[in-house]
Amino acid sequence: MTATVAPVDQALTDEAVRHLRALIRLDTTNPPGAEDAAARYIADTCREAGIEAEVVGGAPGRGNVAARLRAASPLARPLMLTGHTDVVSVEHDRWTVDPFGGELRDGYVWGRGALDMKSQVAAELAVLLRLKRDGVALDRDITLVAFADEEAGGEWGASWVWNHRRDLLDAEYAINEGGGEAIRLGGQTFYLCQAGEKGTARLRLTARAAPGHASIPRDDTAMRRLGEALVRLHGWEPPTILTGPVRQLLATVGPSLDGDGPVAVERILAEPSPRWADIAALGFDDDTRSLLRATTRNTAVPTIVHGGHRINVIPSEVVLDVDGRILPGEDPDVWRDQVQAVVGDGIEVELLSRDAGIAADPASPLFDAIAATIDALDPGARVAPYLVSGGTDAANLPGIKVYGFFPFPPSERVGEYTPLVHGHDERIAVADLAFATRFLHDLVRRFCGA
Ligand SMILES: [Zn+2]
8 A cells, every 4th residue: 555645855855864874873771761872963064054053961971952943933832843852772793784873774774763653853964954055944943852761760861951951841732752653444544633731640558467387378368369369450441531632533444444433433422431342343453452442541551570589488478560641630549549459458558650641632723734735645545543551752741742653654664663663673765754754744834924
């Protein structure tokens, strides 16, 4: 399947490819990060083109970069193009190319960060340079802010900049990572735009009972209590909750579903307590169904067990850490109480984190501009908002309406990308980088052109 999309802007593509290859060659594996090299590369490139830029940070080597293309007389707060310059580590012997070589081969740029997310940062840089070169008149400033430390929580990145240099984050809107993949339903293309993300409400479950010598079995042990709690947790079906972005996703794609799908969607949207089984039956592909399952409920996934010291001692305490993710608008304390009710009173349940999720309004002028820009590049395609199950830097930018969107047109390639993010042989097709860069350029001109 090949989409009929607007022709490539070769000069813009070449510029994005060049910067992507250069950024991949600067090893910013986090930890330790060492994002300074990437931050300085972006700042130097901007300054050479006459765009103001500065590198800021709170720890040696952990630079964040902020560049600004100014409007002569701004009428609104800036549009921020954002992202992160750090990458996750590689297992060298599992790669068929040098992960920090930035190779261009077989129509792909290869290397750690090619997808997550030096590609988008390179595209944002290419767009800023092009707007400057073309002398485009703007009605608001365009900022490019590339953070350090996203992959390890953002202490030296987005959250540091927010706490120490909030003047750099004066944007009304931001375009970030996290969305842009296209799905096909009933012959219609939908680009998914991230308009919110779940929060983390992680839990620690502690089971306690009398210790003893393991040569004498006991009926009630901490191990047994924890085991039963695990089984109950796995068997639990939390209630289905439809947040704003998911409601609009269903409303947008509903009419393109097969059979009685369109009617079923209307029924689900009218239902005060919708059932997951009805959503699961809508005929989405497996990936979309899994995404919907994770983003229409709070989730509790056990990930770490601590307990026991000696093989001949029944331990008095066993601890289970649970990765809890809650929907925007959900109360972490209520969530804790729900989990307590599921595992029973014999287990202590403690909240380890309480980050509320976030949801940007999908009915904004920027969202409309995103949809109009996509329609111009891929005629007839539509944009549907969605919620992501994980977290990005958006959570560290309260007050900015953040959309995750870096669109790739539908192709067999895009399905291959998911395992490459944080995986081996990460790479991006030049054709996809070209489309996404062109999109960003056209979006910025449409939304900020005076
Ligand atoms: Zn990322």
